[in-house]
Amino acid sequence: MTETPDPFTNMYEAPAKLARALFAPMMGAMDAGTAAQGMMTPEDARHWGEVAAKLQGMWAQYQAEQLASPQALVPYFDPARWIALATDWYRQMPLAQADQQKALMEEGMKLWEDVLGQYGLGPKAAEHAAGDVQLPRKDRRFADEKWRAHPAFALIHQTYLFLAERVAEMVDKAEGLNPQQREQLRFTTRAITEAASPANFPLTNPVVMERTLETRGDNLVKGMEHLLADMRRGQLSHTDASAFRLGENIATTPGKVVHETPLYQLIQYAPVTDKVMTTPLIIFPPWINRFYILDLNAKKSFVKWAVEQGVTVFMVSWKSADASMKDVVWDDYVRAQMDAIDHVRDRLDVPSVHAIGYCVAGTTLAATLAILHRREQQDKVKSATFFTAQVDFEKAGELLNFIDDQQLGAIKALSPDGYLDGRYMAATFNLLRGTDLIWNYVVNNYLLGEDYPAFDLLHWNGDVTNLPAKWHQQYLRDLYRDNRLVEGDALTVDNTPVDLGRVATPTYVQAGKEDHIAPAESVWRITEHFKGPIKFVLAGSGHIAGVVNPPEAGKYQYWTNDGSPRSLAEFREGAVEHPGSWWPDWIDWLREQDSETVPATGKRKPGSKGDKVIEDAPGRYVATR
Numbered sequence: 001m002t003e004t005p006d007p008f009t010n011m012y013e014a015p016a017k018l019a020r021a022l023f024a025p026m027m028g029a030m031d032a033g034t035a036a037q038g039m040m041t042p043e044d045a046r047h048w049g050e051v052a053a054k055l056q057g058m059w060a061q062y063q064a065e066q067l068a069s070p071q072a073l074v075p076y077f078d079p080a081r082w083i084a085l086a087t088d089w090y091r092q093m094p095l096a097q098a099d100q101q102k103a104l105m106e107e108g109m110k111l112w113e114d115v116l117g118q119y120g121l122g123p124k125a126a127e128h129a130a131g132d133v134q135l136p137r138k139d140r141r142f143a144d145e146k147w148r149a150h151p152a153f154a155l156i157h158q159t160y161l162f163l164a165e166r167v168a169e170m171v172d173k174a175e176g177l178n179p180q181q182r183e184q185l186r187f188t189t190r191a192i193t194e195a196a197s198p199a200n201f202p203l204t205n206p207v208v209m210e211r212t213l214e215t216r217g218d219n220l221v222k223g224m225e226h227l228l229a230d231m232r233r234g235q236l237s238h239t240d241a242s243a244f245r246l247g248e249n250i251a252t253t254p255g256k257v258v259h260e261t262p263l264y265q266l267i268q269y270a271p272v273t274d275k276v277m278t279t280p281l282i283i284f285p286p287w288i289n290r291f292y293i294l295d296l297n298a299k300k301s302f303v304k305w306a307v308e309q310g311v312t313v314f315m316v317s318w319k320s321a322d323a324s325m326k327d328v329v330w331d332d333y334v335r336a337q338m339d340a341i342d343h344v345r346d347r348l349d350v351p352s353v354h355a356i357g358y359c360v361a362g363t364t365l366a367a368t369l370a371i372l373h374r375r376e377q378q379d380k381v382k383s384a385t386f387f388t389a390q391v392d393f394e395k396a397g398e399l400l401n402f403i404d405d406q407q408l409g410a411i412k413a414l415s416p417d418g419y420l421d422g423r424y425m426a427a428t429f430n431l432l433r434g435t436d437l438i439w440n441y442v443v444n445n446y447l448l449g450e451d452y453p454a455f456d457l458l459h460w461n462g463d464v465t466n467l468p469a470k471w472h473q474q475y476l477r478d479l480y481r482d483n484r485l486v487e488g489d490a491l492t493v494d495n496t497p498v499d500l501g502r503v504a505t506p507t508y509v510q511a512g513k514e515d516h517i518a519p520a521e522s523v524w525r526i527t528e529h530f531k532g533p534i535k536f537v538l539a540g541s542g543h544i545a546g547v548v549n550p551p552e553a554g555k556y557q558y559w560t561n562d563g564s565p566r567s568l569a570e571f572r573e574g575a576v577e578h579p580g581s582w583w584p585d586w587i588d589w590l591r592e593q594d595s596e597t598v599p600a601t602g603k604r605k606p607g608s609k610g611d612k613v614i615e616d617a618p619g620r621y622v623a624t625r
Contacts, residue, residue, distance in 0.1 A: 035498040044216060051217035055224055062228050099598030104166060106416065108159065111136070115158050119151040137161040141199045141435065146206040153206045156198050164193040180404070187401045194434040200442055208447045219449030226445045226452075235423045236430065238441060238462050242452035246618055250456055251292035253304045255315075255617035256606035259343050263336050265329070265619045268342060270302055270607075271600035273310040278596040279382050280312035281354045282344050284337055284361035286319035288425060290463050290622055293548060294358070296456045300548055302441065302583070308589050310597065312604055314344050314353075316361075319621045321466040326418020327466035330364070331494045332477060337361075337368045338494075347603055352382040354590060359518060359545070360475070362389020366500060366526070367493055373502040383593040385508040386545050388518040391500060392486045393479050397516060398432055403481040407474060415469035422464030432516050438592055457544065486529055504532035508589050510582060511538050512546030524568040535589055536561070536571060539582050551581040558582035 040048070101586050117124030118133045133148055135158055141156040171186045198204035202212065202220070211219050244250050255269035283303075285291040294315070295303040304527030306313050316336075321328065337355075344353050363385060372378045390396060402411075414424055430437040444450045484490040489497035507530055511523035520538060527534050539546040540556030549556055559575035578585070598604070607613045 002067070014168055015552040022416070031312055036271060047216045050388050054221050055126060055364075058221075058224050058228060063229065079156045104163070107166075108162065111158060111162050111455065112155060112186070115154050116151055118154070121151060139441075141197060142338075145205050146210065150206070151226045151462060153204075156204055160196070160198050167193060180400070183398075184401045186406075187398055189481050191431055191434055194439055197435075200439050200447075204446055205443070205447065208443070211329045211448050219447070220545070222449030223446040226449070229499045234421075235426060235462065235464070236441060237445070238437070238440060239455045239458035240452040241459060241462070244456060244459045246292070248622055250297060251350060251461070251618040251622065252298065253295050253301055254305065257317075257615045257617060257619040258314075258347065258606055258613050260614055260619075260621075261336065261339065262324070263319055263332060264340070265614070266340055267617045267618065267619060268317040268347075268606040269307050269313045269315070271310075271312065271604055273318075274600060275597040276310050276312045276600045276604055277591070277594065278355055278598050279350060279352055280314060280344055280348055281306065281313040281356065281590075282340055283356045284316050284340075284358065284365055285318070286359040286361045286391070287333070287465060288360055288422075288467065289465060291317045292618060292622065293457075293460050293544065295618075296460065296548065299552065300456070300550055302548065305550060306587070311587075311590075311598075312348070314340070316340055317619050317621045318420070318465070321453075321468045322624075323417045323418035323419065323562075326407045327470060329470050330367075330478075333364050333471070334368050334371065334493050338372070341368075345380065352380055354385070355381050355384045356385040356387065356592070357389055358387040359389055359543070362386040362486070363391055363479065364393045365389070366496050366503070366530075367491075369503045370498045370500050371493060373497045373504065374496050374499065375483075377411055378503075378505060381505055383506045383508070383590065385510070385590075387510050388512050388515055388523060388525075388528060388543050389509075389526070390518050390522045391529060392522065393433055394485045395478060395519060395522040395525070397490075397519040397522065397591060399428075399517070400480060402428065403439075403476045406480075408476060411476070412469065415472070419471050420467045420469050420472050422466045425467065426462065426464045429517070446558060457548075461544075500529040501531060503530045505530075506532055506593055507534045508586060509534060509536045510547065510586070511536070513538055513540050514542040515546060517543040520570050524571070536569075537582050537585065538571065538575065549581045549583070551583055554580055556580070558585065 014534055107386065111290045113124050115135065118128050118135065119125075120128065124358075125539040133154070134221065135148060135154060139157070139161055142161075147153050147157050167189055168186070171182065171189050174185065177185065202208045208219075226237065253269050255267045257265045259266040260324045283294065285294060298304060303313055303315060319325070338477075340352055341355065345351065355365060357363070365386070366389070369381060369384060371379070372380055387492040393400075401407075411420065411424075415422060445452060468581050478484045478491060486496065486500060488501055491498045509523065509526055511518070511520040513520055515523070524536065527536055538559040539549065540558060541549065546556070556577050557577050558581070559572070559577050561571045561575045563574050565571040565574060602609050605611070
């Protein structure tokens with residue numbers, strides 16, 4: 001009878017075979033005798049040798065490029081930066097304490113006995129029925145059956161999940177930390193444990209091992225191509241960028257650029273109804289990303305849908321910052337909003353506009369409204385809508401981990417030319433959801449060698465914009481760190497003190513239930529500072545999908561409360577849930593503010609006879625890098 005190797009022999013046979021295949025060709029150790037022993041055929045050996053040579057060649061070429069241009073490597077790809085981060089983190093954690101190590105060892109051994117018992121091994125083997133594997137910890141990173149098919153891989157991922165839990169608990173028990181320091185340590189701990197997942201390494205990921213053996217390493221070659229391409233562009237890829245063309249399959253709603261300044265272009269969209277609402281709508285998107293999140297395609301476009309409802313829609317397209325914008329500050333964006341409002345009023349000869357502010361542009365719109373009220377010009381804006389926008393930053397979520405003096409100094413150092421490269425902001429937002437936006441793509445595109453999907457939302461997410469450095473520092477310092485916007489007259493913008501308590505404009509506030517950028521509790525706070533009538537709506541999903549949710553999709557839900565809740569908790573307790581998109585609720589509210597209509601003629605049709613325009617939508621600014 002042939003003796004069956006123990007489970008660990010079986011476990012290591014495949015990775016050992018893979019490792020020998022990958023590295024032996026480099027060392028000249030893959031000879032005919034090895035092949036004859038049944039490890040692989042001569043043809044396999046040649047193929048593995050070619051794979052190894054390709055990997056070596058690609059890496060050598062990349063290193064040569066870096067030596068020729070040492071500034072090409074984006075600093076957040078620098079391993080030294082992450083090693084320093086991990087070292088600093090380790091010093092703050094009690095991992096080196098003998099009692100902690102003993103407790104972890106004892107609990108870890110018990111976990112191993114329980115897991116092995118599931119496979120009929122060890123002292124607890126008799127306690128489990130054969131084939132009935134019920135592992136104590138579950139995580140979607142290890143959902144593939146291969147993680148449970150063998151006891152060794154079950155041990156690997158169960159041990160990792162156990163240690164990640166215990167390390168997270170240490171943060172809660174760590175002594176001598178103020179609340180901000182504890183939150184920063186919690187964020188860093190999560191980032192490091194996510195990076196340490198066994199799913200992220202080829203020799204501890206059975207799915208990657210199987211793919212590598214099946215393709216004889218071709219997946220690693222393709223993955224290396226993806227990795228080096230991303231390192232050259234200084235940004236992690238989420239999608240196939242070549243699949244999208246501005247004005248062709250994204251940002252396609254017809255319109256014209258009717259006004260521009262060095263800071264923004266103003267787009268007016270062509271009407272599709274015979275009559276339109278008398279009061280036009282102007283949308284201020286965040287300049288941290290491109291405006292076309294609200295015009296992704298015909299099925300997802302908020303712009304197209306609003307035009308179809310009989311609204312004359314204008315959109316601001318902000319310019320991505322360059323060295324010429326080194327002196328741009330928040331005042332300039334507030335003045336830009338007021339300029340755009342006045343231009344729309346003059347162009348259509350109307351007294352007022354409806355305005356939407358999304359995220360940071362919503363925060364800015366709040367300041368704009370306060371200034372207009374202070375100047376007794378509040379009638380220029382008939383209503384204001386806020387998409388996931390904050391004015392009170394006390395509960396601003398995990399982005400607060402980036403606003404202490406050390407972090408602000410580091411960010412300033414990354415902006416020597418007067419603007420912050422948008423890739424840094426993209427990396428920061430990716431870190432907020434590291435498993436979904438970083439490591440998932442490392443596994444799929446670098447290790448498994450899969451092709452990138454053609455996904456418009458992910459393409460938009462990676463279409464980064466640069467930020468004026470002075471504005472960015474001012475915004476993080478005055479709003480995120482010091483929370484001065486909610487202090488009456490604590491800030492002066494465009495030579496005018498800002499007091500949100502003066503704002504009486506009818507307001508519609510939308511928050512995302514699962515928003516990690518602008519948490520719902522933080523967005524709610526706007527209701528505590530404005531004095532005018534406010535309708536608050538809590539939408540399902542998060543910062544993007546909670547906003548971009550067309551009615552035809554039939555996705556998610558939203559909640560309203562017609563009472564007088566004094567907090568988000570009270571709002572939720574008395575809220576009524578409605579299925580689907582909140583967009584129809586918003587358009588009904590907008591019509592309540594002003595139901596008058598006019599024919600869609602003259603300058604309501606941009607570019608019509610006698611109307612001088614600059615260029616077709618989506619314009620030049622959205623294409624600048």
